[in-house]
């Protein structure tokens with residue numbers, strides 16, 4: 001497959017070495033029977049699996065509801081037009097405020113744990129596998145989302161090692177009827193940037209030169225627009241937290257690992273041929289939550305405070321994506337660039 005062969009730019013990324021002999025899609029704390037029931041179960045809206053879900057409109061959308069549009073004064077020109085319009089506008093406002101665009105309990109989000117236990121991704125500056133960071137953050141994220149009412153949310157854990165099994169990871173996501181896919185990773189750097197140090201008596205590698213979080217989307221995804229929209233909702237909140245963004249991917253020094261920066265404000269890169277972004281039928285986003293090869297940042301992402309902030313950014317973004325009234329929605333920024341190579 002085209003994507004499979006082009007999807008492995010860095011050892012860092014899960015999508016790179018991610019491989020599975022067996023795949024589990026786990027509701028947190030679910031029993032084996034529960035997993036099987038879920039895997040066999042048909043989605044309530046089966047078309048969602050074949051037809052990518054569009055990003056729900058933001059709450060502030062000015063688009064009229066068909067039902068309220070039918071109340072327009074044109075049908076009864078004798079009435080006071082201004083009063084009628086005002087009434088319609090008020091009904092639309094109330095409808096937008098009171099009616100979320102999705103039911104959180106039924107919204108089907110898969111949170112993918114990047115890499116597998118056997119093929120565990122990058123190694124941190126202190127020799128902890130990336131998989132451990134991914135699993136911890138993704139597990140806590142799913143717990144938070146369930147507590148927030150997104151009770152359908154599934155934690156996707158894959159096992160094994162062979163790259164072709166990536167296809168199975170995506171196939172399971174596609175057959176699940178999921179409406180949104182978020183892959184959780186932690187970043188490293190290409191080998192040429194590595195430096196040596198000793199940690200706890202062991203020769204280790206690090207790079208403090210780069211760091212930061214980043215978001216990746218594929219223009220080859222079945223629903224790029226919705227993927228990009230969700231990524232923006234996350235990225236703006238990550239930036240608002242004041243965390244460092246991984247700016248290096250747009251720089252020439254990254255060579256073949258260079259990516260187009262689609263949105264400098266939200267920290268979103270274009271990565272067309274990443275398997276889990278390209279072949280998923282639903283909108284898909286990959287979040288690099290931070291660098292584990294950067295010694296300071298490794299300590300941060302290992303800590304609860306940084307994890308809580310990232311989880312908060314994602315959960316608030318999901319609420320916005322679903323059209324729920326957010327506490328504070330960051331303003332939408334224009335696209336910076338779409339493609340330059």
Ligand SMILES: [Zn+2]
Nearest residue numbers: 012013014185
């Ligand atoms: Zn990774």
